[in-house]
Amino acid sequence: MENIVQVTGLTKNHAHLRALKGIDLTVGAGEIVGLVGENGAGKSTLISLLAGAARPDKGAMTLCGDNFAPQNEQDARSAGVGAVQQRFTMNGSLTVAEAIAGLGHGAQGERDEVLERAREVLRDAGVDLDPEAHISSLMRAEKALVEVLRVRMEDPQLVLMDEVAATFNDHEVATVHAITRQLARQGRGVIYITHRIDEVRSLADRVVVMREGAIKEEFVPREVGADQIVFSMLERALPERDRPGGHDHDDEALSVRGLSTDGGLSNVDLTLRRGEVLGLTGLRRAGMNELVGALVGVHPGQYEHLQVSGRDVSISSAQDAVELGIGYLSDSDDELNEAHEESVARMLRNDDPDPDAGFIREVTALREVVAQVKALHIKTHDIQGQVGKLSGGDQQKIALARWMSTDCDILILNHPTRGIDVGAKGDIYDMLTDLTSKGTSVLLISSEMSELLQWCHRILVMREGQIVSEQTNDQATEDTLMAAVTGQELPSHAVRKRHVADHAPAEAPAQD
Secondary structure: EEEEEEEEEEEEEOOEEEEEEEEEEEOOOOOOEEHHHHHHHHHHHHHHOOOOOOOEEEEEEEEEEEEEOOOHHHHHHHHEEEEOOOOOOOOOOOHHHHHHHHHHHHHOOOOOOOOOOHHHHHHHOOOOOOOEEEEEOOOOHHHHHHHHHHHHHHHOOOEEOOOOOOOOOOHHHHHHHHHHHHHOOOOEEEEOOOOOOHHHHHHOEEEEEEEOOEEEEEEEEOOOOOHHHHHHHHHHOOOOOOOOOOOOOOOEEEEEEOOOOOOOOOOOOEEEOOOOOEEEEEEOOHHHHHHHHHHHOOOOOOOOEEEEEEOOOOOHHHHHHHOOOOEEEOOHHHHHHHHHOHHHHHOOOOOOOOOOOOOOHHHHHHHHHHHHHHHHOOOOOOOOOHHOOOOHHHHHHHHHHHOOOOOOOOOEOOOOOOOOHHHHHHHHHHHHHHHHHOOEEEEEEEEHHHHHHHOOOOOEEEEEOEEEEEEEOOOOOHHHHHHHHOOOOOOOOOOOOOOOOOOOOOOOOOOO
């Protein structure tokens, strides 16, 4: 097999952290290599070097047999590398058609030609997006799909995908897999990073495990189980976790009746109980974001009745929600982008540094930060170092831990575990369990059915601006949830309990 890319002795340091320790890797023509590992293992650093976003300290790379040493991302693109980075940025003023055509990356084209070509690409990929819509109007997952289609249009020899599907529903995952396989059949080489182990097993020809900046093992997916790959990543087995049982609190933390919005919600009722984890899922435009937007005051709605902790309230702004004890972690990168230059310690502290507070209080606060860093396995040797220097997954852990350490009575989490490794998900679940045991209520929005089943007491399904199904954990399976999401009748043989593993099926029934 001809090698598309060959990496030899690649080394990269970030301040005091050796991010890559002499990486040797090849990707053949037509080969899909799955790259897995804990947050901070070095996966995204390797991708950034291949994409020209950073330069190695030592080592060499070849692309299609030629020396490859890009000085920047444009050099890499010109040489034939197409990349979707984990934390990508897009020009919100571009249309979907313009973004697919690469106009934000230096490409040129006539408007009518660009529009017609985009319609064809969207149709062929089965992606239901308006080519004339502006990027600023899209959700994060939709932007990621546009990025994938842009890379496909660039006709690259090497394709790099870093946590592309982190917030995708099953149909979107299947769409990206179909595009990836098509690229491989055309002789391209692909490196695909994901924390969904069953996903990478179903897609990749070879799975490469990275740990602490080095390649530790390689597997042929069909010859090993998910547990073996996870053990190689973490050097430990994941504990078996029971699904949540019934919820015995009757106190209502939040009660909504007759919520409607200009964005398409129609007469929605919702109750969140004290200490409960309530799941919310549905198709991309089913209404979850509109519902959450109304609850956190971003897109105010009209209510027949709204109560927080039994008290009649109104929410017309984000400040109203904060004052009512409602915290919100969104699925956008805005919060993290704003915090790139902040220190890890500053982001994780529960209080503002006070020079007059005294030595003991300061030491206590920093010890609490160190405890959180250890608990979430955040890869850093310096808690005073910048958040932006951490891996994407570790940045997400900090954003989540920051909200979980507040005194919010109600916490709304929108795809909170995107880009977070399978080991850390268990740590986050333990933190959530501790929070809810103290009375905090959680509304969890996710596209991963297995995550909802593992974490939630009840799960609500939305479709076309309404809640169409409510399932308790002891009643729900991935099949019953998917049937509610798609509006399809569930076959009688599919009504069964299933073991909940950390996965997201790659070839699930289409949702659109």
